[in-house]
Amino acid sequence: MPITDVRSLLGIIRGEKPDNLPMAVEQTQRISRARLVPKLLKFAGKIPFADDIAAAWFCARDPQTDMHVKAVLFAAVAYFVIPTDLIPDFIAGIGFGDDATVIATAFSVVGSNVKPAHRRAARRLLRLPEPETVHSEGDTTNSL
Numbered sequence: 466m467p468i469t470d471v472r473s474l475l476g477i478i479r480g481e482k483p484d485n486l487p488m489a490v491e492q493t494q495r496i497s498r499a500r501l502v503p504k505l506l507k508f509a510g511k512i513p514f515a516d517d518i519a520a521a522w523f524c525a526r527d528p529q530t531d532m533h534v535k536a537v538l539f540a541a542v543a544y545f546v547i548p549t550d551l552i553p554d555f556i557a558g559i560g561f562g563d564d565a566t567v568i569a570t571a572f573s574v575v576g577s578n579v580k581p582a583h584r585r586a587a588r589r590l591l592r593l594p595e596p597e598t599v600h601s602e603g604d605t606t607n608s609l
C-alpha cells in the first residue's frame with residue numbers, strides 16, 4: 466500500500482516502520498513521479514514551497530538516502546500530488562495550506578538529509594536562479 470495519507474506519514478515520522486516499507490516507498494514513488502513535475506511547473510510561481518517539494522523529490526530519489534527518509538519525503542511529495550487531500554488545492558488562498566504543513570513537517574524530521582545538490586537540482590527543474598552567496602568583503606556572486 467503506498468504512503469499517500471497523513472496518517473501513514475505521521476506513523477513513519479514517529480518511527481513506525483511497516484513491514485512493507487520498501488514496497489510502499491516504491492509504489493509512492495511511482496504515484497508521484499508522473500504527477501509531480503507537471504503540477505510543480507503549473508504552480509511553481511504560486512506556491513512558495515515549490516523548491517522544497519522538488520528538493521524533497523530529488524533527495525528521495527537519491528540512492529544514498531536512507532529508506533526511512535525516502536518514505537517520509539515520498540509521502541510528503543505524494544500528498545502534494547494526490548488530488549484528494551484535506552483542503553482541495555483549487556480553493557484560492559488556502560488550498561495549498563495543508564500541503565505546506567505536510568512538507569514542513571517532513572522537513573522538520575528529515576530535512577537535514579536534503580543536500581545542496583538536491584536543492585540545486587530542484588532550482589534547475591523549476592528554472593529558478595541560484596541564490597546569491599556572500600563571499601569575503603561583501604562580494605556577492607551566484608553560487609554554483
